[in-house]
Amino acid sequence: MSIAANLIETDDFTGCPFPFFDGLPKDDGKPKTYKIYNDGHHLIATPCWRANGRSPRPQPARRRRSREYTDEQKERVYNRFIQNRRRDFARGKNSVGMRVDISPNSDFTGTRSAFDILFDDLFMQAYNKGLRDGKLEKNMSDYIYDGLRKLFTDDEIADVDIHERVKRKLNNLHHRKKRFRRKAYLNRWNFFVTFTYDNGKHDEESFRRKIRRCLSNLHTRRGWRYMGVFERAPETGRLHFHGLVYVPDGEMLGRLEEKTDYSTAQGKMQTRHENSFFAANYGRNDFEEITPSQLEHGDSVEYILKYIGKTNERIVYSRGIPTEICMTVSARDIITELTDDFVEKYILFDDVVNWERDIARYRFNKQMSMMDLLCNPALVA
Numbered sequence: 001m002s003i004a005a006n007l008i009e010t011d012d013f014t015g016c017p018f019p020f021f022d023g024l025p026k027d028d029g030k031p032k033t034y035k036i037y038n039d040g041h042h043l044i045a046t047p048c049w050r051a052n053g054r055s056p057r058p059q060p061a062r063r064r065r066s067r068e069y070t071d072e073q074k075e076r077v078y079n080r081f082i083q084n085r086r087r088d089f090a091r092g093k094n095s096v097g098m099r100v101d102i103s104p105n106s107d108f109t110g111t112r113s114a115f116d117i118l119f120d121d122l123f124m125q126a127y128n129k130g131l132r133d134g135k136l137e138k139n140m141s142d143y144i145y146d147g148l149r150k151l152f153t154d155d156e157i158a159d160v161d162i163h164e165r166v167k168r169k170l171n172n173l174h175h176r177k178k179r180f181r182r183k184a185y186l187n188r189w190n191f192f193v194t195f196t197y198d199n200g201k202h203d204e205e206s207f208r209r210k211i212r213r214c215l216s217n218l219h220t221r222r223g224w225r226y227m228g229v230f231e232r233a234p235e236t237g238r239l240h241f242h243g244l245v246y247v248p249d250g251e252m253l254g255r256l257e258e259k260t261d262y263s264t265a266q267g268k269m270q271t272r273h274e275n276s277f278f279a280a281n282y283g284r285n286d287f288e289e290i291t292p293s294q295l296e297h298g299d300s301v302e303y304i305l306k307y308i309g310k311t312n313e314r315i316v317y318s319r320g321i322p323t324e325i326c327m328t329v330s331a332r333d334i335i336t337e338l339t340d341d342f343v344e345k346y347i348l349f350d351d352v353v354n355w356e357r358d359i360a361r362y363r364f365n366k367q368m369s370m371m372d373l374l375c376n377p378a379l380v381a
Contacts, residue, residue: 034346036353037324038185040296043348045334048326115152115160122147123169124312133166141166173312177305180315182323183227184301188355189244191287192300193228197239198283204239211241211282212316219318222251227317231307242304243316244295245287253277256287325358 034045122144131139141163148157197207208230218224228243254277263270272286279285290300307313333352338345353359 032329033326034329035324035326036329036348037182040181040185040301043350043352044338045329045346045348047344115148115156118148118151119144119165120169120312123166124310127173128310132170133163138163173308176315177308179323180227180305180308181301183317183321184244185296186324187225187246187321187359188292189225189246189295190289190291191245191247192290193226193241193243193245193288194286195241195278195282196284201281201283207239207282214281215316215318218253222253223248224251225318225321227315227321229304229307229313229315231311231313241316242307244290244300244304254279322359325353327353327358 033048035048036043036045038044123140125147126140126143129143131143133140144166145157145162148162195211197204201207202210215224215226219226225246226243228241228245230239230241232239252275254275256273256275258271259274260269260271262268273288275285275287290298295301308315329346329348329352333348335347335349338347
């Protein structure tokens with residue numbers, strides 16, 4: 001007798017681990033708008049307070065930009081800065097964290113101090129060595145402090161809370177990685193690309209600048225989307241760019257040609273797909289086609305994040321890649337509530353979010369209506 005013959009249709013869901021909803025979340029008779037993001041496996045919804053009429057959290061006061069100052073105000077600020085610096089030196093104080101490269105004609109851009117540069121370098125060394133601060137031992141802070149003492153005196157370091165700065169940098173790194181993951185999993189990608197620096201065509205500075213400019217132009221003119229990071233190969237130190245790219249149908253530039261060569265990193269022959277346009281202008285490249293399943297279960301995202309943590313490289317994004325979207329959620333969209341978190345969260349069904357309607361043309365706090373779709377057809381396939 002087959003197992004299927006013993007299955008009896010029933011409406012009794014007693015003991016089901018998923019408490020399906022009978023009404024709206026936190027039902028008060030009104031539909032609510034939720035922020036929706038993808039954690040790599042599921043769509044997660046959290047309350048969107050601004051859209052529900054609640055007051056947003058107070059924002060810090062915006063710093064005035066240099067172009068908003070008059071020439072007289074710039075001169076007055078600069079003179080006050082010089083007076084403060086002279087007073088600090090007269091008292092024997094040297095604020096090592098202060099930005100010192102400021103002049104009346106510098107447009108107040110400033111530069112990072114030597115202390116900041118050394119601190120960041122020591123932080124990345126300690127991070128890659130696996131050092132972390134605990135409740136009792138502060139291994140990372142001690143490592144950074146010992147390194148700073150080689151160039152700065154104890155009096156200069158005393159004004160800086162190293163442990164607090166370490167906590168802030170670790171928190172920033174965590175949020176950078178979390179933002180990258182959410183952007184990667186929420187949006188659609190069809191290629192994992194690698195561009196390798198060719199010293200016969202560019203120097204490293206022009207390679208970085210022109211790759212970014214080229215991708216930006218392709219985003220504007222052909223609807224490409226991209227996100228990635230520059231890194232150096234561990235064995236050779238050669239500069240690369242690794243990224244996720246979405247190319248709409250019919251918008252590929254150049255031709256994809258299959259190439260076979262020897263990989264020194266893997267120690268064997270490998271097959272890659274090289275784009276003729278990027279090969280002619282920038283050198284060796286690889287366009288590896290990926291599917292949503294490969295993105296979710298593969299290591300493409302973690303491979304890029306590895307270099308963010310190792311080298312603290314800046315992530316390169318195109319415009320229009322949302323981290324989350326705001327949508328009105330009904331009870332039938334929800335699988336269950338996450339009860340082991342400190343905030344209100346719900347797991348949604350995968351078909352709640354539609355790529356073309358909700359993400360491709362997304363604007364914050366605004367869903368695409370039927371009129372939007374008729375008057376502004378989607379730019380993507």
